[in-house]
Amino acid sequence: MIRKALFGFVIALASITSSSAQEVKQWSLLECINYAHENNITVKRQLLNAEYQANVLKQSKLNMLPNLNASVSGSFNFGYTWIQQEAQNVEVNTRSLSSGLSSNVALFEGLTRQNTIKKNQYLLMQALEDNEKTKNDIALQITAQYMQILFDKELLAVAKEQYETSKLQVDRTQKLVDAGSVAMGNLLEIKSQAAKEALNVTQQENNLNLNILTLAQLLDLENPLDFAIETPTIPELEAFTPAGPENIYQTALEIMPEIKSSEHYVTSSEYDLKIAKGNYYPTISLGANIGANANWLADDPDGYNRPLWEQFKSTRNTYIGASLSIPIFNRLQARNGVANAKLGLQDANYQLQSAKLALRKEIQQAYADATAAYKNFLSSEEAVDSYKESFRYTEKKFNVGLVNSVDYNVSKTDFTKAQSDLLQAKYSYILRTKILDFYKGIPIEL
Structure with a gap:
């Protein structure tokens, strides 16, 4: 029942998209990211936390005044x-x-109020950096989904092109069968291949529409049926020659909000310790x-x-x-408070180290993924050129009856798969390089 409902939704989405393509706004990647930053519930909740910390800071300053x-x-x-x-x-x-x-x-009071003010200042800065981290996560998620849609669009174009080629071959083979030059079995094989490619077109359309729906839901749009993305012009891919992962990591340490957030938390914990020691005075x-x-x-x-x-x-x-x-004796509350503050400071330093290790691993993985994607792209380019020439040669031989329909379909399928692999490698490489640029502080854009 769920599959039927989902299939009906996809069909409705496809029909509405095709009938009102001129009316639907085409969203760029930057527009999607900016819209999510302004309307995402998680971002809004993070901003509320920052506002709360700002109020806490204001009150700690007002506590210096007489009552x-x-x-x-x-x-x-x-x-x-x-x-x-x-x-x-x-x-x-x-x-x-x-x-x-x-x-x-x-x-x-042992400078406890002054140190409380400084602690709350760093907690506010931590909340603001946490908000930036949330926005970065959303931007990366949207970018990946946006790339998936662009990949699906090109894959659909390839599927349609292959289907059109098969339809032309069906018409040609039909004429040869009618003239008695080719056996009926060849025509049936070609029709079977055309049917498979027609199904592939439908499947690719469904995948495209479902991924468009996923992106619309990431943006929390009220009406995902009126949503479409623009197809930017992708420049020629350049050779993969970025700085090494360690250089990227050193740059990321200075700009990534998760690192700044952890550093602010360490500083606020240091003031927690000063506040606890103030109770001795x-x-x-x-x-x-x-x-x-x-x-x-x-x-x-x-x-x-x-x-x-x-x-x-x-x-x-x-x-x-x-x-x-x-204070002479207060059941060792001040001493235990200092001990707990020291533990909190140690834990904050561990959290900072953990954040740095996680960032290093993410950059190393992104670098490895980008390297592999570039190698796959180069190999896929060579494969497409090879299979393209092979298919053309097989098609010419098939047209003159030197190759049977089975060999023709195998050659055509290999060529289609090579095209699909190239597209996947292409967009995987683009995404990985964008992620590396992100760690270097370069805004994500197409």
């Missing part, structure tokens, strides 16, 4: 109070109101407070209550003071 807090409290007291002079309990209901304004600032803070209160009887027939603001003025008190806190 300022106001307070107001009120109460209502009711009940009986013993009056000694009158030797009796008297019901007295009172109300009270107090207010205050306080501020506090840390003068010294005493802390000095400065505080200030101003407050006042007022009380009055709820029932004051004799006018004993003083005005509220007059009471506030007369009860106002101000405090300014400094405090010193010296």
Whole structure:
């Protein structure tokens, strides 16, 4: 059931593409990459993480400022109070109101706040580099899929060309059979070959449409049926003479975001250690407070209550003071915090080494793949020239009846396979060289 639905979708995609080819926008590789960078959900989430780190950094800077807090409290007291002079309990209901304004600032905390600011700066830079790494991964993925579509297009063109050749050969053989010059078996063999090549055309069309759909889904397009890519002019392939993998690696160390991200993480871990060591030091803070209160009887027939603001003025008190806190024994929390920070720093260095090793291996593999692809391309070029001449010679002999249809079909199949191998080697070589250029800081473009 799934295969039938998928086949129906591919047929619909093929029909819509062929009927509205003039209306569909042709996307370049650069447009695909830029669109993905602006709309990809993973990239957007990575940007949110960078914004979060920016807020954390801002707050750590604001933590250097004094705080300022106001307070107001009120109460209502009711009940009986013993009056000694009158030797009796008297019901007295009172109300009270107090207010205050306080501020506090840390003068010294072992430089923990200053080091926290620097740590958060590097965490922000790490988040931004992680975002660049995500964008690079997406660009490489899109480039590979884009190349696959270009390969499929050329492969489809070869399949159609071979099918057209077979149709012409069917017509020619039919005339020879009608004239009695060729046996019917030759015609049946040629028709069988033409049928195989017609099926191959259909299969190549399906592969092309499915790979176009895959690229459209990588871009998260809402309507993949209205998507097509432009076919750029591929220049003549040049000889493979890049710098060695070690030279490319040294360049990549300076520009690859995954390396910069790991380096920023190491630096932030170093400040984590400084923050932990800051807990060994005493802390000095400065505080200030101003407050006042007022009380009055709820029932004051004799006018004993003083005005509220007059009471506030007369009860106002101000405090300014400094405090010193010296850590003596806190269950070894500071020592264990330093030990854990050292472990975190060591792990961050291991992560940096791991990132460098991974990058070195990726470049070595990309270099080896590019070298192999270039050799395959050269060999495939020679093979195509050889099989092309062989097929032409066999075709001429077949046309005059010196070669049977079986030998003709074998020669034609070999030539078609050689063309397919050449196209595969060509686009594999282009992709590998683009990957090497990417590691050298050269933008990906066709």
